[in-house]
Amino acid sequence: MPTSAASSARSILTRLHEVMAGRDSAQAKLDRVVEVIGEELDSEVCSIYLLREGELELFATRGLDQSAVHVTRLGTGEGLVGSIAVNIETLNLAEAASHPDFSYRPETGEDKFHSFAGVPIVRRERAVGVLSVQHTDPRRYEEVEIEALQTVAMVMAELIDNADLVDEESVSRENEHLTEPVQLFGQALVRGLAAGRAVFHQPRITIEHTVAEDTEAERQRVYVAFDKMREQIDDIAKQAEFGVGGEHEEVLATYKMFAYDEGWGRRINEAIDSGLTAEAAIERVQQRTRMRMRQIDDPLLADRMHDLEDLANRLLRIVSGQLGTAASRGLREDAILVARNLGPAELLEYDKRRLKGVVLEEGSLTAHVVIVARAMGVPVLGRVRNVRGQVREGDEILLDANNATAFVRPAQSVVDAFAARFTKNKERQAAYAKLRDVEPFTRDGTRITVMMNAGLRDDMPTLALTGADGIGLFRTEFQFLVSSTLPARERQLRLYRDVLDAAGNKPVIFRTVDIGGDKALPYLHHEDVVAEENPAMGWRALRIALDREGLMKAQSRALLEAAAGRTLSVMFPMVSEPWEFDAAREIFENQLKWLRERRKKVPDEVRYGCMLEVPALAECLDDLIPRLSFLSVGTNDLTQFLFAADRAHPRLAERYDWLSPAILRFLKRIQLATVGHQIDLGVCGEMGGRRLEALALIGLGYRRLSITPAAVGPIKELVRRIDVAAIESAMAQWLANPPASMRDSLSQWAVEHEIDVD
Incomplete structure (x- = not known):
C-alpha cells in the first residue's frame, strides 16, 4: 500500500x-x-x-x-x-x-x-x-x-x-414529478415574505476530463486561477458600499483569509500530483470539504467551511472558463435564489432590486451569508433538504420565511392567499413609515426609547429614515475586521466623528471593539485563539482589550477626540466582573487626563456603561450600578450562556424560547437591581425587535430598546397600543406562577387587548 x-x-x-x-x-x-x-x-x-x-x-x-x-x-x-x-x-x-x-x-x-x-x-x-x-x-x-x-x-x-x-431513463423519471406543486420546509434564517422565479445560483460545471496529461500544466492553470480569484475577492472587499446595513462587513476578513490559505492550495496541488486535472483536483478537495462539514459538530466552524466551499466554487468556475454565477448574467425579473450554500461575497454580487429571497440546502443562523442577507433585507430559508432536486430553473416560488416554508409551482389558491398576505405586509410597512416622526408613547403616557443598531457610516442615513431615537449600539469592530492591519487612531477618529456628525442631536452609544472568538483578526495573534473549542466564551471583546492595552488606548483616544465638545457614550462588552469595567474605564480616564494636560478639546461629558451578557455580572450589579450611567442587556449572548446552548447550533437554535420563565425572571432580576438608581436600562439584541418579545420586555420594566433598523417602525407602532400598567400586572402574575406556555399566554393577552404581535 x-x-x-x-x-x-x-x-x-x-x-x-x-x-x-x-x-x-x-x-x-x-x-x-x-x-x-x-x-x-x-x-x-x-x-x-x-x-x-x-x-x-x-x-x-x-x-x-x-x-x-x-x-x-x-x-x-x-x-x-x-x-x-x-x-x-x-x-x-x-x-x-x-x-x-x-x-x-x-x-x-x-x-x-x-x-x-x-x-x-x-x-x-x-x-x-x-x-x-x-x-x-x-x-x-x-x-x-x-x-x-x-x-x-x-x-x-x-x-x-x-x-x-x-x-438515463431513470434520471428523467426522477424529474417527472417536477411539475406538481410542492411545499418545502426548512429553518427561517432571515424572516420575511418574497415571491419570484427560481434562479439557480451556480450553473452546473461538468468536469469532462479527470485524468491529467501534464501535471505541471494543470498546476499552472490552478496558480493563474488562484491569482484571479484573489483579485476578485480583494475588489469586493475594497467596495465602498455593500448593501443596506452594517453587520455583513465583519465577515470579509475571515473570507479573505481562506482565499489566501496556503493549506488549501497545497491540498489541490496534492490532488494534481495524484494525476487529476485542475478541475478534478479542485472538485476532489471540495468533496473532501463536504465530507468534513457533515462530521463537524461545531456550527461556527461548519459555517467557515461553507465559506471555503464558496471559494472553491469560484475557483472551479475560473479554471474551467465558466466565470459567472447567475449574478454575472444578471437577474431579469424578481428572483428567488436557490443554492446548496452561498458565500458572503457571492450574495453581494446580485442586483438587490431583483433579488427577493434565498432558499438554501444548508445554512445556519450565524452563517456569514445570513449576516449579509439580513443587512440587505433579503428573506432566507435554510436547511431545505434536496431543494435542487425539487425545483426547476424558472419555477414560481412563494417564500414565507416567517413560517419557515416555501411553495414551489403553487396552486392558484395558494397564490391568492399569499398575495393577500403580501399586500397586507406592504400596507403595514407603509403604516410604519408614517410613524417616522411620531414619538413612541404608550396609551398611558410612558415614553419608550426606540433606538437602532449600526456599524458603518452607510448606516447613518437610516437613522432619519426610521425615526429612531438614536444609535443604541454602534459596533466599532467592523472597521477592525475589514482591515488588513490594526486601524490607525486617525482613521478610527474620522469614522467616529462622521457618525456623531450624522447623528446630529441624537445620542450614539459606541460599543468598544468586540473581536476575537469567531471574529478572527489576521493581524492579532494569540496562542490560545486557534485552540479554542468554544469561541463565544473565549478570548474576545473586553478580555482582549484589557490584555492588549494598546488597542484600547488607541480606540479610547480616538473616541474622546471625535466627541470633543459633545457627549460621549461608551459601552464595554462582555463584562464579567466589576473590576473589568473599572479597568476599562481607567484607560479612558487616563487618556482623558492626557488630552486635558495638553489642552486638547475633550467631550463635555463622558457616560460609561456596559453590556450585561455574562450571567455572572448580574450577581454583582449592586456593586457596579453606582458607577454606571447606563446598562444594556445583550439578549443574544445572554440567552445562550444561560441555557448553555449555542444559538448557532441548528438543533438548538429554536429550542430555548426568549419567553421562557428562566429568561424573563432573569431579566426582571436585572431590572429590579436598577430600581432607585439613576441609571438608563435597555436591551440590545434581536429579542427587542420582535413584537411579542418587546411587549414582554416593556412589561418587565424595560424602557429602552436598541434593535435592527427594519424593526423600528413595527416596535414604535406596538408601543402606541400598550397600556403599561396592564402588561406589568400580567407579567408579574405569570412570573410568580408560570403558565404552561408563556408565549401562548402572552399572545392570548395581546389578542384580548387588541394588540397585533405577528
Whole structure:
C-alpha cells in the first residue's frame, strides 16, 4: 500500500488510464477496474454498483460471487450501498453489520467480510453509482485509502458517462414529478415574505476530463486561477458600499483569509500530483470539504467551511472558463435564489432590486451569508433538504420565511392567499413609515426609547429614515475586521466623528471593539485563539482589550477626540466582573487626563456603561450600578450562556424560547437591581425587535430598546397600543406562577387587548 493518498491514487490512475484506453467492452473495462483497485489497495473485495432503472445494480466485483453480478440490486437508500448513494457520502466501517442500514444479500457471499468502505460515484451532482471495498479483518480503512477511492470514483464517473452505462431513463423519471406543486420546509434564517422565479445560483460545471496529461500544466492553470480569484475577492472587499446595513462587513476578513490559505492550495496541488486535472483536483478537495462539514459538530466552524466551499466554487468556475454565477448574467425579473450554500461575497454580487429571497440546502443562523442577507433585507430559508432536486430553473416560488416554508409551482389558491398576505405586509410597512416622526408613547403616557443598531457610516442615513431615537449600539469592530492591519487612531477618529456628525442631536452609544472568538483578526495573534473549542466564551471583546492595552488606548483616544465638545457614550462588552469595567474605564480616564494636560478639546461629558451578557455580572450589579450611567442587556449572548446552548447550533437554535420563565425572571432580576438608581436600562439584541418579545420586555420594566433598523417602525407602532400598567400586572402574575406556555399566554393577552404581535 503506498504511503500517501497522492502516490496511491497516482498508481491506480496510471493503470486505469491504460484500461480506459483499451478497446475492450465497457463491461470488460469495469471487470478490469475492480481488479486494479483491489490489487492496489490490497483489498479482498472491490465492487462497482451502477444506477439502472432506479436501482443500484452490482456491475462488477472482485471477491464476491460472480453469479451475483447483474443480479444483486439495491434501491437508493437500501443497505450500505443505497445509503451512500442517497446521501452522497462516504462510509468507512470496521464492522459493516453493526451499521443500522446494513442489508445482507446471501447471493453475494459477503458474510465472511467484516470491514466495509464505500464512496459515491458522482456525475453532475448526482450519485450514479457506488465504489466499495471489503476485507475479512474488522478494521477501518486508512484515510489515504479512502482518499484514493474518492479520487478513483471521480475517474470512474467519466468512464461510466462516456460508456453510457447509466440508464438515463431513470434520471428523467426522477424529474417527472417536477411539475406538481410542492411545499418545502426548512429553518427561517432571515424572516420575511418574497415571491419570484427560481434562479439557480451556480450553473452546473461538468468536469469532462479527470485524468491529467501534464501535471505541471494543470498546476499552472490552478496558480493563474488562484491569482484571479484573489483579485476578485480583494475588489469586493475594497467596495465602498455593500448593501443596506452594517453587520455583513465583519465577515470579509475571515473570507479573505481562506482565499489566501496556503493549506488549501497545497491540498489541490496534492490532488494534481495524484494525476487529476485542475478541475478534478479542485472538485476532489471540495468533496473532501463536504465530507468534513457533515462530521463537524461545531456550527461556527461548519459555517467557515461553507465559506471555503464558496471559494472553491469560484475557483472551479475560473479554471474551467465558466466565470459567472447567475449574478454575472444578471437577474431579469424578481428572483428567488436557490443554492446548496452561498458565500458572503457571492450574495453581494446580485442586483438587490431583483433579488427577493434565498432558499438554501444548508445554512445556519450565524452563517456569514445570513449576516449579509439580513443587512440587505433579503428573506432566507435554510436547511431545505434536496431543494435542487425539487425545483426547476424558472419555477414560481412563494417564500414565507416567517413560517419557515416555501411553495414551489403553487396552486392558484395558494397564490391568492399569499398575495393577500403580501399586500397586507406592504400596507403595514407603509403604516410604519408614517410613524417616522411620531414619538413612541404608550396609551398611558410612558415614553419608550426606540433606538437602532449600526456599524458603518452607510448606516447613518437610516437613522432619519426610521425615526429612531438614536444609535443604541454602534459596533466599532467592523472597521477592525475589514482591515488588513490594526486601524490607525486617525482613521478610527474620522469614522467616529462622521457618525456623531450624522447623528446630529441624537445620542450614539459606541460599543468598544468586540473581536476575537469567531471574529478572527489576521493581524492579532494569540496562542490560545486557534485552540479554542468554544469561541463565544473565549478570548474576545473586553478580555482582549484589557490584555492588549494598546488597542484600547488607541480606540479610547480616538473616541474622546471625535466627541470633543459633545457627549460621549461608551459601552464595554462582555463584562464579567466589576473590576473589568473599572479597568476599562481607567484607560479612558487616563487618556482623558492626557488630552486635558495638553489642552486638547475633550467631550463635555463622558457616560460609561456596559453590556450585561455574562450571567455572572448580574450577581454583582449592586456593586457596579453606582458607577454606571447606563446598562444594556445583550439578549443574544445572554440567552445562550444561560441555557448553555449555542444559538448557532441548528438543533438548538429554536429550542430555548426568549419567553421562557428562566429568561424573563432573569431579566426582571436585572431590572429590579436598577430600581432607585439613576441609571438608563435597555436591551440590545434581536429579542427587542420582535413584537411579542418587546411587549414582554416593556412589561418587565424595560424602557429602552436598541434593535435592527427594519424593526423600528413595527416596535414604535406596538408601543402606541400598550397600556403599561396592564402588561406589568400580567407579567408579574405569570412570573410568580408560570403558565404552561408563556408565549401562548402572552399572545392570548395581546389578542384580548387588541394588540397585533405577528
